[in-house]
Amino acid sequence: MNHFSKVILLLVTGLSVACGKTETESSLPQKGAAIPVEVISLQPGSFSSEITASGTFTTKDETLLSFKIGGVISKILVNEGDAVKAGQVLATLDLTEIQAGLTQAKLAYEKALRDQQRVERLFKDSVATLEQLENSKTGLDIAAQQVKTAEFNLNYSQIRASKSGFVLRKFANAGQLIASGAPVLQVNGAQDDNWILQATVTDQQLNQLSLGDSATIYPATSETGVSGTLIRKSQAADTQTGTYWIEVSPISKNGLKLAAGMFGKVTLSPSAQKDGWQIPYQALLDAQGDTGYVFVTADGKTCKKIQIKLGNISQNTVQVISGLEGYTQLIVTGSAYLADGSTIEIKNK
Template identity: 55%
Template sequence: MKSTTLTSLLLMLALISACTKETEKTAIPKKGMAIPVTVLELQKNSFSSPISGSGNTTTNNETLLSFKQGGIIDQIFVQEGDPVKKGQLLARLNLTEIQTGLNQAKIGLEKANRDFERVQRLYLDSVATLEQFQNFQTALQIAKEQFKAAEFNLTYSQIKANQNGFVLRKFANPGQQISSGAPVLQINGAKDGKWLFKATVNDQNWSKIELGDLAKVFLEGDNSQGIEGKVARKSMASDPITGAWWVEIELNEKSPSLASGLFGRAEIYPSAQTVGWELPYEALLDAQGDTGFVFVVKNDSLAQKIPVKLGKLSAKNIQVTAGLEGYSHLIVTGSAYLTDGSIIQVNRP
């Protein structure tokens, strides 16, 4: 019984001692006391911050195909997603009306040719006048041009693929009345052309990106290490609706798994260097947008809270591009108890 009581007392004393030590460890400094802090010497250097942007895959040669003249669609020989070869017949109009126009032009040409030959003989025999000869000569020329136009209309009453690729969209169906120039099919040159990723960025990041900057694209659902590429084009004006700016990244890979319109994220690595400071994440007090707050050492014994302009944020570090000019040391730990003007006791790591 005595042994049990003694054991209980020892456990109680150990618990009280542990609680006392923990209280001492986490005790909040009293007002007016110097607050111990750990500082870091500030060193300015150059770094390149990756720029992120979201967007979709596309190609550099997507084409809308249409009929030269209006009419009723007779047949469409492909569906969305079908591969096509250059010169392949994709669609055609009902040729009844067009063929009738060609036949009329052919008959008119034959008549004009006969009339011209007749008046030419009469002119040589001095029976027809020069004016009559010239009029029939002009009529023959007009008939030839009308026949060429009818042949041209017949040729463009069908749609052929202008490149190797795939059908992206089909805008019409057989039996549908369609006007001249209205899109019927959209194809791309994915088999021969370059795959692009069109990413949107804000105006500040747009100004940092240059043609030729390296990039990596990560597509949704793709667990690979990303597709490498480089910036091939930049927009010269913002989108009038969203206000966003875009850049086109030319992808190095011709993957069979790529398709037009895949959503993803791009990381662009600007060649232009940014001058600033890289700080440990715990030194940042709070942030809103691209502005944050940190504590720096003033007069070797005081804490001063200052705003800074933030660059890239990561899990361990933050990049500061402005605001630390004229300061030599940053407070890294102990800032939880600090206010602007607090007395500090500097502990160097």
């Protein structure tokens, strides 16, 4: 490369560097100069924040079924997952001992009846005393009640479905010795189509919700949501998690394929309105949790950095619950170059 070419190359390189530096420096505010910004007017209003929660589906009528008395299980006629109808026999005990107890009670009643009749005749002949007559009547009444008890136990030596639904769990098998009241089967009333989604929310979210608020439920088995209604909410926090449960009922259950314990999500729309502001997302600085910062101006010449409390944050806007009281102009562009108290020049007057 000759000397002339080297000179030309150095000149071109120098011009490129100079041009790049000028372009970069020209885009930055000069020290001490007013920083150009754009502002919008702050208009307070009312809005509601959607609440998202998750939980599991249940029918709220899951029941543990057991025998009233203990004994040896003769038959269990259903398995887990089977559909059952109200009144259907699900399991029975071996009736040998129970029927023997009923027969014994009936024989005791017959004997007490004969004794009472004999004492009554003797009392008429002044042979038996009044006390003996009353005791015989009492013995007869006791024997009658023992028969009723044995008949009741025989009747409850079978387990019947309390309502139409499904068998959720099976805790015992035929031939097993079972104690009185020990669970044998767990069933629900799912065939009555009374599914609900039980979800958990925070204390702040609970205070925003009211019974009857509309909701959209997203079951794990469906890609689309179904409409629902908030029907119940707890009045005490869970001692372990500190959260509160709510129950949401689907309005239309057609086509839903649900099972007890299935996961689901819900988006609730509180009817209670909040007072606050909706501001552009680009105006928000240093957001963390439910707090953030913005720049405002009161005189149009200087800015002030203030802390705000946030509601929902969407793609384009942010809900501000508090912090903007008393301010009318919010800075939305130019915030990257600002510090608290910086001199500004409003460009969109």
